[in-house]
Amino acid sequence: MLHDLRELYQAVILDHAAHPRNQGKLATATSDQLVHNPSCGDTIHLYLQVIQGRIAAIEFTGSGCTISQASASLLTTVIKGKTMQEALTLADHFSALAMGQAAPKAGLGDAVILTQVMQFPTRIKCATISWWALKQAILTEQEEEA
Numbered sequence: 001m002l003h004d005l006r007e008l009y010q011a012v013i014l015d016h017a018a019h020p021r022n023q024g025k026l027a028t029a030t031s032d033q034l035v036h037n038p039s040c041g042d043t044i045h046l047y048l049q050v051i052q053g054r055i056a057a058i059e060f061t062g063s064g065c066t067i068s069q070a071s072a073s074l075l076t077t078v079i080k081g082k083t084m085q086e087a088l089t090l091a092d093h094f095s096a097l098a099m100g101q102a103a104p105k106a107g108l109g110d111a112v113i114l115t116q117v118m119q120f121p122t123r124i125k126c127a128t129i130s131w132w133a134l135k136q137a138i139l140t141e142q143e144e145e146a
């Protein structure tokens with residue numbers, strides 16, 4: 001059973017890495033954030049379009065390892081349509097879970113699979129950089145609105 005679950009997790013991750021969802025440079029972006037993970041060489045550039053406090057569209061471009069690219073792809077599927085506050089909360093929960101801390105998994109969808117990286121400390125940054133980019137992009141957006 002555990003072995004089957006692992007294979008299922010791997011299938012989801014490999015699918016998102018091979019066929020990234022919402023990939024592109026969103027022309028209508030209201031905020032964007034470029035992040036780099038020097039320890040692995042991963043780069044993620046995240047683009048958000050926020051309309052009336054809600055993330056109406058989200059796209060990313062990037063390069064790097066399977067975990068980093070799959071994590072960004074999963075993030076976009078989870079975050080699209082969320083309010084900025086909901087997205088910030090999910091980003092905090094994902095980062096906490098990925099570091100082995102207790103946090104709610106509700107709302108994270110398939111992205112929760114990647115919080116399993118807590119078992120591989122050197123890969124935690126690969127899974128979390130896209131969520132860090134999301135958080136920075138939203139904070140920038142909120143500053144501009146204030």
Ligand code: ZN
Binds near residue numbers: 041065068
């Ligand atoms: Zn990586």
